Amino acid sequence: MNPILEVLTSFTDPQTILFVFIGAVAGLFVGAIPGLSVSMATALLVSITYTWSAKNAMATIMGIYVVGVFSGALSAILLNIPGAPSSVVTSLDGYPLAKRGEAHKALTYATWYSFFGSVFGLIMLFLLAKPITGLALKFTPMDYFLLAFFGLATVGSLTAKNFVKGLMSAVVGLTLSMIGLDSVMGTPRMTFGVYDLQTGISLIPALIGLFGMSEILTNIAQGDMKAEVNQVVRQKISFKEIIKQGPLAIYYGLIGTFVGALPGAGGPVASFLAYSEGRRLIKNPSREFGDGAVEGIVASEMSNNAVIGGAMIPMLTLAIPGDAVTAIILSVFYIHGLRPGPMFMSDNPDMFYSILGSSLIACVFLLLLGLLVAPRIGRIITIPKRILMPIIAVLSVVGSFAANNRMFDVGVMIFFGILGFLMRKFDYPVAPLTLSLVLGGMMDANFRRAVSLASSQDNTLMALFGRPITLILLVLTILTLLLQTPIFKRFKLRKANHEKA
Amino acid sequence: MKDLKNNVKNKSAMNEGLLFVALGAALMIYSLVSYYTTTRVEWKMSPYLFPLLISVFIIILGIARTLQSRKTEAEITEAKPLQIESAEEEAVVEQAAPESGKLQWKTLLISIAAILVYIVMMPYLGFLISTAIFLAGMIWFLGERKWWMILLLSVISTGVLYVIFAVFLNVMLP
Numbered sequence: 001m002n003p004i005l006e007v008l009t010s011f012t013d014p015q016t017i018l019f020v021f022i023g024a025v026a027g028l029f030v031g032a033i034p035g036l037s038v039s040m041a042t043a044l045l046v047s048i049t050y051t052w053s054a055k056n057a058m059a060t061i062m063g064i065y066v067v068g069v070f071s072g073a074l075s076a077i078l079l080n081i082p083g084a085p086s087s088v089v090t091s092l093d094g095y096p097l098a099k100r101g102e103a104h105k106a107l108t109y110a111t112w113y114s115f116f117g118s119v120f121g122l123i124m125l126f127l128l129a130k131p132i133t134g135l136a137l138k139f140t141p142m143d144y145f146l147l148a149f150f151g152l153a154t155v156g157s158l159t160a161k162n163f164v165k166g167l168m169s170a171v172v173g174l175t176l177s178m179i180g181l182d183s184v185m186g187t188p189r190m191t192f193g194v195y196d197l198q199t200g201i202s203l204i205p206a207l208i209g210l211f212g213m214s215e216i217l218t219n220i221a222q223g224d225m226k227a228e229v230n231q232v233v234r235q236k237i238s239f240k241e242i243i244k245q246g247p248l249a250i251y252y253g254l255i256g257t258f259v260g261a262l263p264g265a266g267g268p269v270a271s272f273l274a275y276s277e278g279r280r281l282i283k284n285p286s287r288e289f290g291d292g293a294v295e296g297i298v299a300s301e302m303s304n305n306a307v308i309g310g311a312m313i314p315m316l317t318l319a320i321p322g323d324a325v326t327a328i329i330l331s332v333f334y335i336h337g338l339r340p341g342p343m344f345m346s347d348n349p350d351m352f353y354s355i356l357g358s359s360l361i362a363c364v365f366l367l368l369l370g371l372l373v374a375p376r377i378g379r380i381i382t383i384p385k386r387i388l389m390p391i392i393a394v395l396s397v398v399g400s401f402a403a404n405n406r407m408f409d410v411g412v413m414i415f416f417g418i419l420g421f422l423m424r425k426f427d428y429p430v431a432p433l434t435l436s437l438v439l440g441g442m443m444d445a446n447f448r449r450a451v452s453l454a455s456s457q458d459n460t461l462m463a464l465f466g467r468p469i470t471l472i473l474l475v476l477t478i479l480t481l482l483l484q485t486p487i488f489k490r491f492k493l494r495k496a497n498h499e500k501a
Numbered sequence: 502m503k504d505l506k507n508n509v510k511n512k513s514a515m516n517e518g519l520l521f522v523a524l525g526a527a528l529m530i531y532s533l534v535s536y537y538t539t540t541r542v543e544w545k546m547s548p549y550l551f552p553l554l555i556s557v558f559i560i561i562l563g564i565a566r567t568l569q570s571r572k573t574e575a576e577i578t579e580a581k582p583l584q585i586e587s588a589e590e591e592a593v594v595e596q597a598a599p600e601s602g603k604l605q606w607k608t609l610l611i612s613i614a615a616i617l618v619y620i621v622m623m624p625y626l627g628f629l630i631s632t633a634i635f636l637a638g639m640i641w642f643l644g645e646r647k648w649w650m651i652l653l654l655s656v657i658s659t660g661v662l663y664v665i666f667a668v669f670l671n672v673m674l675p
Contacts, residue, residue: 033665164565168521171562174555175528182548187539189548190531220643221609390639391658393616394632397623398666410620418613426517444551451550 003353007126010357019056020358023063024365028373030064031071031083036399037204038068038084039324046332054336054351059358061332065325066362069267069305070114070370073297074377077106079392081212085203086267086304088434089275091211093296100292109297111370112242113249117302118363120253121260121309126356129313136261136314138469142450146473147262148439151269152432153480162427169423170432176201177440184448196408205400205409206416206437210430212396213417216389218424245298248281256303260310266323267304268438272431274303308359316340316352511570518567525559528552608643615639628667633659 010016023045030041041064049057072087077094090110097106124132139147152170179190180200191197252274259270278299286293307323314320319340321327333340338351400413423430465474532553542548619635626634636655 029665162569164562164569168517168559168562168566171555171559175552175559178552178555185542185548187548189535189552217609217613220612221604221606386643387640387654389643390636391654393639394636394658394662397616397620398628398632398662402666407620407624414613414616414620426513447551 003126003349006350006353007357007360010354010361015056016059016354016358017361019052019059020063020361021365023060023065024067024362024369025063026060027064027067027069027362028071028369031068032074032377033083033395033399036083036402038065038072039328040403041068042325042328046328046335049332050335054333054338055354055358057332057336058329058351058355059361061329062355062359063362063365065329066118066305066308066359067366067369069308070111070118070301070366073110073114073301074107077110077297078103078377079212080215081392082207084267085207085434085438086271086307087300088207088211088268088431089271089300089304090297092275092300092431093291093293096292097294097297102292105294106292106297107370109242109245109294110301111367113245113298113301114305114370115363115367116249117253117256117305118308118366119360120250120302121257121306121312122356122359122363123309124253124257124306125309125312125316129317132258132261132310132313136258136263137318138467139262140450140467140470141446141453142465143467143469143473144262145443145446145450146470146477148269148443148446150473150477150480151272151439152436153477165428166432169428169430170436173433173436174440174443176206176433177437178444183441183445196406200441201412201437202400202404202409203438204403205413207434208396208400209413209416209418210420210434212392212399213413214420214424214430216393216396217417217421219385219389221421221425245295248278248295249298249302251277251281252299252302253306256306257310257313259303260307260323261313263314263320266311267307268435270303270307270310271300272435274299312355316344513570515567515570518563518565518570521563521566522560523563525556525561525563528559529556532556611642612639615642629659629663632662 026041027038030036031038042061045057045061045064049060052060069084069086072083073090073094074083076082076087076091077098080091080095080098082088082091094106094110097103152174153167177200179197181187181198182189188198255274255277256270259273260266275296278295282295286295311321311323311326315326315330317340319330321330330340338344338348344352396413396417397410400409401407403409420430423433465471532549536547536549536553615635615638619631622631622634625631633655636658637651640651640654
């Protein structure tokens with residue numbers, strides 16, 4: 001039967017729809033509540049769905065995955081507390097919008113473009129699995145390192161009006177990411193004898209602290225507890241207006257899909273890259289980026305949902321997970337007796353189509369839930385601060401405890417909370433730190449692998465940098481760094497003034 | 502150097518920069534010491550290579566930040582691409598400066614202390630009790646005065662959180 005029809009038959013199966021729905025609702029909650037992550041929920045699902053059929057298990061998992069990635073944007077926009085690392089970038093423009101009372105607008109854009117992003121990624125999965133896999137495989141450790149480095153360089157520039165501060169933030173994150181057992185040799189680094197530090201800084205408590213607790217502390221420090229957090233203005237946003245972002249969104253989708261296809265790189269990297277590209281390419285945003293530009297939300301949400309489709313590509317074709325959730329999905333496959341790999345699509349075409357179908361259904365639910373439910377949830381921000389802050393505080397504590405079941409993580413959370421608070425006080429951007437915390441381990445391991453691989457070759461320098469992909473990435477990174485130096489900026493400014501005269 | 506000292510318009514930047522340089526130096530010392538005192542691996546594969554490189558980077562950035570103290574914060578901030586045409590626009594931009602409200606040190610410190618107490622108490626009093634007490638205390642402290650509101654919210658929130666985390670997700674709360 002025609003493959004497209006095969007996929008669409010999932011829509012006619014009420015059982016599948018039901019299971020996806022369960023996953024979708026769960027995903028909505030999990031993604032939105034800071035401290036609960038999609039990976040955590042998926043991991044739990046593995047045991048819950050043990051006795052279900054493979055098809056139904058996958059349906060629920062895709063439901064949680066697709067909607068979960070989206071709903072991270074909910075708390076990012078409403079509370080400036082990203083529900084997941086992928087949503088950090090969404091908060092950069094989403095929260096300012098919410099502060100202006102335009103939360104509804106932000107949520108609407110986030111919903112639509114999460115929807116488009118997911119669908120786009122899935123289409124890519126359907127059409128281009130093979131070529132993308134081929135390209136992703138060509139990435140050497142050095143390329144991974146450069147990709148991460150490029151990401152940090154761009155994020156350092158795009159979120160800080162002061163480039164040096166941005167880089168400083170990134171570098172602090174890198175340093176913190178090295179705490180723990182070194183990934184290549186297993187030697188403990190910077191643990192100073194503290195046993196609990198051997199696993200390194202757990203990402204979720206750090207994020208909760210950096211965004212959640214620091215938000216609480218900042219709010220408390222400002223006083224004004226009688227105030228409501230924000231007004232919410234109901235806005236009518238025409239579909240046409242939303243579509244206008246379309247063309248550029250396709251570019252973001254490509255970024256998301258491809259980054260998702262790179263094993264180990266996922267939502268955060270994709271959304272940062274897309275955002276920086278957006279900043280670079282859009283000359284006249286509706287508002288300043290970082291101050292409430294919907295274009296920023298478009299970039300972030302489109303790409304981080306496209307990551308879903310992208311991450312499935314290496315998972316299905318090579319049995320290599322594209323990100324944490326797909327790693328867990330792999331285990332589900334094995335439990336149910338499926339074997340992902342190059343033969344997967346030819347051996348189990350119906351499973352493949354049913355997964356695609358379930359994912360598409362999940363996208364539809366995303367759209368429905370996002371458009372209908374999210375604005376209601378948006379009312380949350382009208383709760384007075386004095387009530388909201390303590391509740392979020394408890395949520396932060398519980399959430400960071402829940403990640404690894406130890407009180408130590410709560411301490412980590414508090415540390416990052418205070419760190420985040422101080423950074424905001426002194427006007428240092430928090431985003432670069434977040435990204436480098438996520439990427440640090442990957443950068444380190446890949447760098448060492450690259451160096452050791454190259455040193456065994458004859459011509460070290462050539463071996464290190466000689467490939468086309470590597471060269472492209474290298475040039476991009478150097479350019480980005482150079483463009484930010486004062487010399488070049490003065491040149492640009494002078495040119496602009498000349499033209500004005 | 503003398504030129505720098507006389508031109509310090511931005512003391513904060515200088516302090517931050519110097520602090521950063523100190524951090525970088527500390528990291529560098531740590532990396533080198535660790536490298537030499539642990540079982541030797543080829544330097545290329547040593548786990549302390551990366552921290553060393555980072556420390557160099559930190560020192561460079563620290564110096565850069567210190568050099569930035571020649572300008573005030575406003576001058577460093579990148580000029581917005583959208584040209585500021587009129588004076589009114591400029592006034593609006595100035596007002597969009599970081600939120601200023603008087604810094605409530607006392608409230609802040611007490612809140613942090615409260616959170617710490619809450620965390621320390623949890624293993625002893627258990628999740629339900631300590632959370633309920635914490636919520637009630639904080640809500641009151643931050644300004645709510647309606648008794649029934651405080652009690653209602655504390656109890657319900659604690660209950661909801663318990664259901665979500667302990668029941669649904671099987672998290673072993675203390």
